[in-house]
Amino acid sequence: MALRRLLQGSVLPRMTGRAAAAPFSTEAGETIRATLFPGDGIGPEIAESVKQVFNVAGVPIEWEEHYVGTEVDPRTESFLTWESLESVRRNKVGLKGPMATPIGKGHRSLNLTLRKELGLYANVRPCNSLPGYKTRYDDVNLVTIRENTEGEYSGLEHQVVRGVVESLKIITRQASLRVAEYAFHYAKANGRERVSAIHKANIMRKTDGLFLKCCREVAEKYPEITYEEVIIDNCCMTLVKNPGTFDVLVMPNLYGDIISDLCAGLIGGLGLTPSCNIGEGGICLAEAVHGSAPDISGMNLANPTALMLSAVMMLRHLGFDDKADRIHNAILQTISEGKYRTADLGGKSSTSDYTKAVCDHI
Amino acid sequence: MARRSGPLLRRLLSPSPSSPLAGAIFRRTVTYMPRPGDGAPRTVTLIPGDGIGPLVTDAVRQVMEAMHAPVCFETYEVHGDMPSVPAEVIESIHRNKVCLKGGLATPVGGGVSSLNVQLRKELDLYASLVNCFNLPGLPTRHENVDIAVIRENTEGEYSGLEHEVVPGVVESLKVMTKFCSERIAKYAFEYAYLNNRKKVSAVHKANIMKLADGLFLESCREVATKYPGIQYNEIIVDNCCMQLVAKPEQFDVMVTPNLYGNLVSNVAAGIAGGTGVMPGGNVGQDHAVFEQGASAGNVGNDNIVQQKKANPVALFLSSAMMLRHLQFPSFADRLESAVKRVIAEGKYRTKDLGGTSTTQEVTDAVIAKLN
Numbered sequence: 001m002a003l004r005r006l007l008q009g010s011v012l013p014r015m016t017g018r019a020a021a022a023p024f025s026t027e028a029g030e031t032i033r034a035t036l037f038p039g040d041g042i043g044p045e046i047a048e049s050v051k052q053v054f055n056v057a058g059v060p061i062e063w064e065e066h067y068v069g070t071e072v073d074p075r076t077e078s079f080l081t082w083e084s085l086e087s088v089r090r091n092k093v094g095l096k097g098p099m100a101t102p103i104g105k106g107h108r109s110l111n112l113t114l115r116k117e118l119g120l121y122a123n124v125r126p127c128n129s130l131p132g133y134k135t136r137y138d139d140v141n142l143v144t145i146r147e148n149t150e151g152e153y154s155g156l157e158h159q160v161v162r163g164v165v166e167s168l169k170i171i172t173r174q175a176s177l178r179v180a181e182y183a184f185h186y187a188k189a190n191g192r193e194r195v196s197a198i199h200k201a202n203i204m205r206k207t208d209g210l211f212l213k214c215c216r217e218v219a220e221k222y223p224e225i226t227y228e229e230v231i232i233d234n235c236c237m238t239l240v241k242n243p244g245t246f247d248v249l250v251m252p253n254l255y256g257d258i259i260s261d262l263c264a265g266l267i268g269g270l271g272l273t274p275s276c277n278i279g280e281g282g283i284c285l286a287e288a289v290h291g292s293a294p295d296i297s298g299m300n301l302a303n304p305t306a307l308m309l310s311a312v313m314m315l316r317h318l319g320f321d322d323k324a325d326r327i328h329n330a331i332l333q334t335i336s337e338g339k340y341r342t343a344d345l346g347g348k349s350s351t352s353d354y355t356k357a358v359c360d361h362i
Numbered sequence: 363m364a365r366r367s368g369p370l371l372r373r374l375l376s377p378s379p380s381s382p383l384a385g386a387i388f389r390r391t392v393t394y395m396p397r398p399g400d401g402a403p404r405t406v407t408l409i410p411g412d413g414i415g416p417l418v419t420d421a422v423r424q425v426m427e428a429m430h431a432p433v434c435f436e437t438y439e440v441h442g443d444m445p446s447v448p449a450e451v452i453e454s455i456h457r458n459k460v461c462l463k464g465g466l467a468t469p470v471g472g473g474v475s476s477l478n479v480q481l482r483k484e485l486d487l488y489a490s491l492v493n494c495f496n497l498p499g500l501p502t503r504h505e506n507v508d509i510a511v512i513r514e515n516t517e518g519e520y521s522g523l524e525h526e527v528v529p530g531v532v533e534s535l536k537v538m539t540k541f542c543s544e545r546i547a548k549y550a551f552e553y554a555y556l557n558n559r560k561k562v563s564a565v566h567k568a569n570i571m572k573l574a575d576g577l578f579l580e581s582c583r584e585v586a587t588k589y590p591g592i593q594y595n596e597i598i599v600d601n602c603c604m605q606l607v608a609k610p611e612q613f614d615v616m617v618t619p620n621l622y623g624n625l626v627s628n629v630a631a632g633i634a635g636g637t638g639v640m641p642g643g644n645v646g647q648d649h650a651v652f653e654q655g656a657s658a659g660n661v662g663n664d665n666i667v668q669q670k671k672a673n674p675v676a677l678f679l680s681s682a683m684m685l686r687h688l689q690f691p692s693f694a695d696r697l698e699s700a701v702k703r704v705i706a707e708g709k710y711r712t713k714d715l716g717g718t719s720t721t722q723e724v725t726d727a728v729i730a731k732l733n
Contacts, residue, residue: 163540173530240632265604
C-alpha cells in the first residue's frame with residue numbers, strides 16, 4: 001500500500017511555494033530558463049544524467065550553466081561570480097550539484113554566499129523510504145523544513161578572556177514567522193496533515209520560546225492543519241523508534257541541520273535525499289546535499305538519484321506536476337526493480353546504465 | 363537465609379533442564395572483598411519528581427527492600443514548577459553525597475528555569491553519562507549497540523543567558539570554557555580507560571562554530587595525547603547522527619558538549635531500545651545523582667501515570683549503577699541480572715517495549731528473579 005501511494009507521486013512536494021513564487025507560465029511551447037550549477041567532482045556527470053532524463057521526458061527547460069570560478073570575484077567575495085548569482089535571481093529557479101569547499105581565507109564559503117546573496121531562508125528536505133531499497137526503516141514519510149539564516153549559525157563568536165568563548169544564537173520574529181509561514185503553506189499545498197515545531201524551549205526559554213510563539217501565530221491561520229510542539233530530545237528518540245509518526249517538521253537552524261541529516265540517514269543516506277532551498281521573491285534552488293566524491297569522479301560510477309530527485313522537486317515548484325510525477329515514478333521503479341543500481345546502493349551499474357534505465361521507464 | 367537453603371540445595375544438586383541458566387547463576391566467578399564496616403547502611407536522597415517519577419522511584423524502593431540492600435532513602439518532594447530546588451534538598455544531597463531521582467518536568471516557555479539543569483549546576487555535576495546498549499531479548503532495529511555518551515552538563519548552550527535585544531530579536535549566549543571542556547574530556551578518557559573501552563569520539567560542529575567548538579576539540583585533543591592506548595577521533599554532529607542511525611557499532615565512547623550530548627544520547631538511547639531502558643547518571647567531584655538515562659525531563663504523559671504503566675527498567679539499571687557507586691557491587695550485580703532476565707524472558711514488558719504490563723508487574727517479576 002505504501003508502494004502504491006509512493007508511486008502515485010503524492011510524496012514529493014507539489015507546487016512548492018507557488019503562491020510565494022512569481023507565477024510561472026506553463027503554456028505549451030514556452031521554455032523556462034533555469035540555472036544549473038553542475039559543481040565539482042561527480043557534479044558534471046550527474047548533471048548530465050539529469051539533462052538526459054529531462055530531455056527524454058520532454059521538459060521544456062533551457063539550462064544556463066554556470067561553474068564555480070577559479071578566482072575570487074570581488075563583487076561577491078567568493079568563487080561564485082556575480083553573473084551566476086544574477087542568473088539565479090533572474091530565472092528564479094536553479095539546480096545545484098555538489099560543490100567542493102575551497103580552502104583558504106579571504107573569501108566566503110560557497111554555501112554562505114548563495115544563502116546570503118539569494119536570501120535563501122528555508123531548506124526543505126522530504127525524506128521518504130524508497131520502496132525496494134531496504135533500510136531498517138520502511139515507513140519514513142516526512143519533510144523537514146529548516147530555518148536557514150539565523151539561529152546558532154549566525155557565526156557571531158568571540159573570545160571573552162583566554163579560555164572563555166561566547167557564541168551568539170539569534171532568533172528573530174521576522175525570520176521565524178517567515179519559515180513558519182512557508183512550512184504551513186507547504187503543508188497545505190502538499191496535502192500534509194500535521195506540522196510539528198521542534199524546540200528546546202524548556203531550557204532556552206526566550207529564544208526557542210519566540211520561535212514557538214511565531215509558529216503558534218501562523219498555526220492559527222491554518223486551522224485545518226494539526227499543529228504540535230515536540231521537544232527535540234523526544235523528537236530524536238521518536239524518530240529513531242517510530243519515524244512514521246512525523247509529518248512535517250519545522251525547526252530553527254541547528255536542530256534542523258541535525259534532524260534533517262538524521263532523517264536522511266533513516267532513508268539511506270545523503271546520496272538519495274533531495275533538497276530544495278527557498279529564497280526571497282520565490283527563488284527555488286534545488287540541490288544535491290551529498291559531497292563531490294572526488295575519488296570516483298569521472299569514472300561513471302556516481303549515483304545521480306539525489307540530484308534527480310531534487311530536480312523533480314524543482315519541476316513541481318514550476319508547476320510541471322505530470323512530468324515530475326513521471327520522472328519520479330521512473331526513478332522509484334528503477335530502484336525498486338533492483339536490476340540497475342549504482343555501487344552505493346549495492347549494485348554494479350554505471351551512472352549511464354542507471355540513467356538509461358530511468359529514461360526507459362519514463 | 364536458612365529457610366531458603368533447602369530448595370536451593372535441591373536445585374544445586376539436581377539442575378533442572380527447564381532453566382538452562384540455573385547452572386550459570388550459582389557458579390560464582392566474582393567475589394568482592396569488603397573492608398570491615400562496608401555493610402553499614404548508607405543514606406541516599408530520593409526525589410520522586412513529577413509524572414512517572416513517583417511510580418518508578420517507588421518500584422526501586424520495593425526492589426531495594428526485597429534485596430535488603432543497605433540503603434535507606436531520605437525522600438524529598440520536589441516538583442518541576444517550583445522556582446528553585448529547596449535548600450533542604452541540596453543540603454541533604456551535600457550530606458549524603460548520592461541522590462536518586464525521577465524526572466522533573468519543566469513547564470515549556472514559562473518563567474521557570476529547568477530544575478534538572480539547576481540541580482546539576484548547583485552541585486557541579488559536570489559529567490552526564492548515558493549508557494546505551496542492546497538488551498538481550500529485546501528486539502531493536504540495530505544490533506551491536508554499546509555506546510556510552512558522556513555529555514558536559516554545566517555550560518554550553520544551557521547557560522540560560524538570554525535576553526531580548528529589541529522587540530522581536532532574542533539572543534542566547536552559548537558559553538564554552540577551557541576549564542569545563544578539559545574536565546569533561548578528562549572524565550571521558552578516564553571512563554574509557556577504567557572500563558576497557560577502545561575508542562573515544564568527540565562530537566562537535568567546529569566547521570561552523572569555529573571558536574566555541576574549536577575550544578572543546580582542542581581540550582579533547584590535549585587529553586587524548588595522554589591516553590595513547592585509546593583511539594580518538596572527531597565527528598561532526600550531523601554526520602554523527604546519520605552514522606548512529608546507519609552503523610551504530612562504530613561508536614564506543616562519545617564525548618560531547620551540552621546540547622549535542624542531549625541529542626546524541628537520545629538518538630543512541632532510541633536505537634538501543636528507548637529511554638525507558640537506558641541507565642544514566644550525573645557525576646561531579648563530590649556528588650552523584652542517578653536518574654533515567656536520557657531525557658530526564660520527559661516524565662511521560664498523564665495516560666501512563668494513570669494506568670501505572672511506566673517503564674521502571676531505566677531507573678532499576680541506574681540504581682544498580684548507584685549501588686556500585688556506593689560500593690555495594692554484588693547487590694548491583696543481582697539487580698542487574700534480575701532485570702536482564704526479566705527483559706530477556708519477554709513476559710513482563712511495558713508499552714514502550716511492545717508489551718502491556720504495568721509498572722508493578724515488572725517490579726514483581728524483577729523481585730521474583732532476585733536470588
